[in-house]
Amino acid sequence: MKIKKIKLFFLFAIWFFLFPFFTVNAQIVVFPIRDLTTFPPGIDLKLSSEIAVALKNRGSIVISGDKLYEKLGEKGIFATGRLNIPKITVAYELNGATALWGTKIEVDKKKHLYGLVLFATSIPEGKTFWSKVFYYQPEERFLDIGNGFSIKEMQNYIVSQIxxxxxxxxMLQEKKVSGLHIEHFSITPRYVRTGEPVSILLKPTGKLARQEVVIHVDGKSIVLRKIDGDYEGLYLPRLKDGKYPVYMILNGKKIYLDELTVDNKPPAVYLELKGFKKFGKIDYLPGKLFINAGLKEPDSILHWNLMIENEDGDVVFKKFGYGAPILSFNWNPLKANISQGIYEMKFIVTDIAGNKAVLKKRFYYFYDIPAPKLKIYRDEKGNTVLFIGEVKIPTEIEKIKIMVYSPKGYPIGKSELNSLPAEITFKTKYNGLKVRVFMEDSIGNKLEKIYEPKVKSYKDIMEERGWVEDF
Amino acid sequence: MKTSKIFALLFCLIFILGGCASSPVNGGDKGYVKIFRKEKIDPCKVAVMPFKNEVKTDANAGEKVANIVYSAFVSAGVDVVLPGEVNNLMVGRHFFPYQNIPDTFLLFLRNNMGVGLVVAGRVIEYKPYGGGSRYPEIKIWIEGISTKTGRRVFTGYIVHRGDDYRKILEFGVVKSVARLLFVSTDELVKKLQEAGIKCLEKR
Structure with a gap:
């Protein structure tokens, strides 16, 4: 009896000590199978759960379904995407040893086709160590009889193969993450001016006991402190213009993390304008303006802005965009329906670091000399009166020539005026006349127009003016 | 006697017709996997970029092909960067499949992840089995870029159709695109190994 008891005790002891080694064995985390047979891609939950059940029946410990989705949801990770390090981290936290993931490539009910790629990735190293393409296609038999599986049969066949x-x-012993594994690293902004603060964030995988982590920018070390499990820090770069690698020294090895660009130079910009005429120091615009603008040197541009303002600061025309500007277009002030006056064009280009380049151009805008109003009528005494209305232009009118012809084209008379409005009185018997008006202003704009007005009677003109008399 | 003669004739006819079916219609352009330019390199880790999709009928063809190429490299014993990770890096650096790969991206892959070779490509044709004589068809352009020099190490072209593997009648014909891709990418990896892309041989 005693011997039996001792034997039993020993057996119990052996079972008790070896138990943990047997229990902690393969743990497969079954990630949902990505479904590429639909667009946009989705996940095949049914297939994934079937695979999980099949693996369970085989004797493996499987983590899948709600347990996995809850953990993914906690971390805010979509189950639909491709496998990446955050998902590996989730699998690690669930004590997984292998991650099963894959994509469904083809399903054809009519032609009896099924295709699937599966991968096995080690946790927490994130190395994919096994992969296989599973497929089903109807086996060729003589005379092609009795061929083809239904989708469910194909699925079962593939699941059994898997x-x-x-x-x-x-997994005989619990694994530990060796050293520091970086899940996420970011510097914001990546383009800065000297002296502007840069915030740095480093997320490690798993939980680390370290209170601080040191990274380097151009040989200068920056200490990141632990806040809520992540390492955060601020850095004020006092550096010259250039690109500086951001790295970290881990186990004597340099690990390149990102790049910081210091830029203090405003972007080199050009603005070419064609269509202006010069008058002394004034540029004036008689018609269309051809605008040509862009960068002289390549630069990383955030956005650009081209606008034309009037004297009150109201924006008459605006064009803007993101990225490097390439502008070449005609601007027609007549279509813009603007009034005459002084305008200013501004071209502002801002690069990613925040440096601005501003180009300005002031100009006058007016139309070509507008044609004046012209009337011919008879006065009280029976003389013919030629009336020429006022013309409003910013420049002065230097020459005004008027020639009067008979309806058949014989010259009757001509005169030169100094200013407008004006009246010329002469004698004719014609009821209609031809009048040629020629004007030139101080800049050289010219107007030449031939009028063919009818001579109005004294009564008509008086009525037009609003004087109604009894005749 | 008569019936036996008719049977014999029928048998002969089937044989003749069968012979017609087994001879390939276009003997000249049978499928191939070719590697055009090659430079010896020993990448111990590979990053497979998403393939550019030039197929109008299947919007996912690029990802499907990239997945199988990924699988082929894994089966050959090469360490490959996780596809989600490559995608994240691409999004962060604002560039799209089959565009010029920025220098900083290559530098990052080399220094931070120990990647030696970046594989990119585009899917020109991707036709699944359509029944009858329309066998699945693929045309893929693939290229490898060294992260050290930033130059192309190899360029290759995969052209295959389901009936390239025909033995006799319909026997041996590949109808599943997944299988066709699997077989041809396997061929590609073998050819790369022959071409002296070293680390693929190492394990």
Whole structure:
């Protein structure tokens, strides 16, 4: 009896000590299978759960379904995407040893086709160590009889293959993440001016005991402190213009993290304008303006802005965009329906670091000399009166020549005026006349027009003016 | 006797017709996997970029092909960067499949992830099995870029159709695109190994 008891005790002891080694064996985390047979891509939950069940039946410990989705949801990770390090981290936190993931490539009910790629990735190293393409196609038989599976049959066939072939990694002891694994690193902004603060964020995988982490920018070390499990820090770059690698020294090895660009130079910009005429120091615009603008040197541009303002500061025309500007277009002030006056064009280009380049151009805008109003009528005494209305232009009118012809074209008379409005009185018997008006202003704008007015009677003109008398 | 003669004739006819079916219609352009330019390199880690999709009928063709190429490299024992990770890096650096890869991206892959070779490409044709004589068809352009020099190490072209593997009648014909891709990418990896892309041989 005693011997039996001792034997039993020993057996119990052996079972008790070896138990943990047997229990902690392969743990497969089954990520939902990505479905590429639909657009946009989705996930095939049914297939994933079937694979999980098949692996469970085989004897592996499987983590899948709600347990996995809850954990993914906690971290704010979509189950639909491709496998990446955050998902590996989730699998690690669930004590997984292998991540199963894959994509469904083809399903054809009519032609009896099914295709699937599966991968096995080690946790937490994130190395994909096994992969296989599973497919089903109808086996060719003589005379092609009795061929083809239904979708469910094909699926079952492939799932059974997976459960037979998927590798198992034994996990005899709990793993530890060696050193520091970086899940996420960011510098914002990546383009700065000297002296502007840069915030740095480093997220490690798992939980680390360290209170601070040191990174380097151009040989200068920056200490990141632990806040809520992540490492954060601020840095004021006192550096010259240029690109500086951001790195970290881990186990004597330089790990390149990102790049910081210091830029104090405003972008080199050009603005070419064609269509102006010069009058002394004034540029004036008689018609269309051809605008040509861009960068002299390549630069990373955030956005640009081209606008034309009037004297009150109201924007008459605006064009803007993101990225490097390439502008070449005609601007027609007549279509813009603007009044005459002084305008200013501004071209502002801002690069990513925040440096601005501003180009300005002031100009006058007026139309060509507008044609004046012209009337011919008879006065009280029976003389013919030629009336020429006023013309409003910013420049002065230097020459005004008027020639009067008979309806058949014989010259009757001509005169030169100094200013407008004006009246010329002469004698004719014609009821209609031809009048040629020629004007030139101080800049050289010219107007030449031939009028063919009818001579109005004294009564008509008086009525037009609003004087109604009894005749 | 008569019936036996008719049977014999029928048998002969089937044989003749069968012979017609087994001879490839276009003997000249049978599928191939070719590597055009090659430079010896020993990448111990590979990053497979998403493939550019030039197929109008299937919007996911690029990702499908990239997945199988990924699988082929994994099966050959090469360490490959996780596809989600490559995608994240691309999004962060604002560039799209089959565009010029920025220098900083290559530098990042080399220094931070130990990647030696970046594989990119585009899917020119991707036709699934359509029944009858329309066998699945693929045309893929693929290229490898060294992260050290930033130059192309190899360029290759995969052209295959389901009936390239025909033995006799319909036997041996590949109808599943997944299988066709699998077979041809396997061929590609073998050819790369032959061409002296070293680390693929190492394990």
């Amino acid at each position: 459960s037979a072939l998927f590798p198992e990694r034994m």
